[in-house]
Amino acid sequence: MRVLHTSDWHVGRTFHGRDLLGDQEAVLGGLAELVTEEQVDVVVVAGDLYDRAVPSGEAVQTCVRVLSRIREAGAQLVITSGNHDSAPRVGAFADFAAAGGLHLRTRIDALHEPVLLDDEHGPVAFYGIPYLEPDPAKHALKASADVAGASEDIESRGHTAVLTEAMNRIRADLAERPRGTRSVVLAHAFVTGGEGSESERTIAVGGVEQVPGAVFDGVDYVALGHLHGPQTLAEHLRYSGSPLAYSFSEAAHRKSVWLVDLDADGLAEVRRRELPVPRELATIEGELDELLEDPEHTAAEDCYVSATLTDEVRPLEAMRRLQERFPHAVHLEWRPATGKATAPLRYAEIVRGRDDNSLAARFVEDCRGAEPTDSERALLDEALHAVTAAEGAE
Structure with a gap:
């Protein structure tokens, strides 16, 4: 059986x-072509199908079209929910969807119940562990403690405790399956050894969000989601990463998916397939005039651009001017070489003994890095006078 491991689609997300x-x-619709080309049997999505718990209508329709194309290409789909998703919404109509080859695994009390799919070697059990928020998940697991192999009590706190319990239930169910049943687990978690990026929402509880990889021992393959960079923690334990870059910290990522082959004995081979990049990311730094003229930055003109300006004085209309050359510039930071932008403001000292006019002038200086001109001072004086006159009229 050939499995295509994906995760963290975040359909509906914006980029700055x-x-x-x-x-x-x-990009996601192109997975259907990969399914056909590589004769993929099952596509898995290990959480964060959507970017929000309540996705927009447009995001839902986009997702429906993508999933339909993959299904029409011949692959079954197994999806679990992540920390960005609403598990009840993603899992709605799961029983009906399964009849059409879309298997939604979002219920904590049913995480030990696999999707069973057969190949020439027999059954493969796909277990979906939805994102487990520790305290609510602990209560849900305790409430369903009558399942085979479940603990009656989960005293430890944090992600490790609930994921350990989840895997205990999965291993107990797997032990009851016919000999030779192979297993794939979908899980949305931060596993120790993984490398995060700026675009992931923290799942820390009490300052701890990581779980040891040993929690997932005893199965043939673990399709991880949550971290946005593709990475291998062990041969059977991998993150596919997100299909697109969602922060400039991912500029060096080569977005990809894993092709996982299972034979009669379990995991046979894992191959990486890179995904197309609709628009590259670029970071540039320097004075604004230099960035607008230097031919060295020509390659960035069609990229999403994050620019750091080093001008001593904050340039006026910097983003508008930047976008004249870099139309896809989306992020701008002012960091003058003198460090004015990061100098701490001592509020009590700054306001002590100053009148409204001097405070307004100092505000302009702190924001821009330069004192207001004579004409700007005159404008500030006029504005303050108008405000004072209006207050007096009341």
């Missing part, structure tokens, strides 16, 4: 205010 639905549909 830019709509990504078109890019997401192009």
Whole structure:
């Protein structure tokens, strides 16, 4: 059986205010071609199908079109929910969807119940562990403690405790299956050894969010989700990463998916297939005039751009001017070489003994890195006078 491991689609996410639905549909829809080309039997999505618990109508329709294309290409789909998803919403109509080859595994009390799919060697059991928020998950697991192999009590706190209990239940169920049943687990978690990026929402509880990889021992393959960079923690324990970059910290990522082959004995081979990049990311730094003229930055003109300006004085209309050359510039930071932008403001000292006019002038200086000009001072004086006159009229 050939499995395509994906995760963290985050359908509906924006990139610094830019709509990504078109890019997401192009990349994710292309998975259908990969299914056909590689004769994939099952596509798994290890959480964060959507970016929000209540996705927009447009995001839902995009997701429906993508999933339909993958199903039409001949693959079954197994999906579990992540920390960005609403598990009840993602799992709605799960029984009906399964009849059409879309298997939604979002219920904590049913995480030990696999999707069973057969190949020439027999059954493969796909277990979906939805994202487990420790305290609510602990109560849900205790409430369903009558399942085979379940503990009656889960006293430890944190992600490790609930994921350990989840895996105990999965291993107990697997032990009852016919000999030779192979297993794939989908899990949305931060496993020790993984490398995070800026675009992931923290799942720390009490300052701890990581779980040891040994928690997932005893199964043939673990398709992890949550971290956005593709990475291998062990031969059977991998993150596919997100299909698109969602922060500039991912500029060096080569977005990809894993092709996982299972034979009669279990895991046979894992191969990486890179995904297309709709628009590259670029970071540039320097004075604004230099960035607008230097031919060295030509390659960034069609990229999403994050710019750091080093001008001593904050340039006026910097983003508008930057976008004249870099139309996809989405992030701007001012960091002058003198460090003015990061100098701490001593509020009590700054306001002591100053009148409104001097405070307004100092505000302009702190924001821009330069004192207001004579004409700007005159404008500030006029504005303050108008406010004082209006207050007096009341």
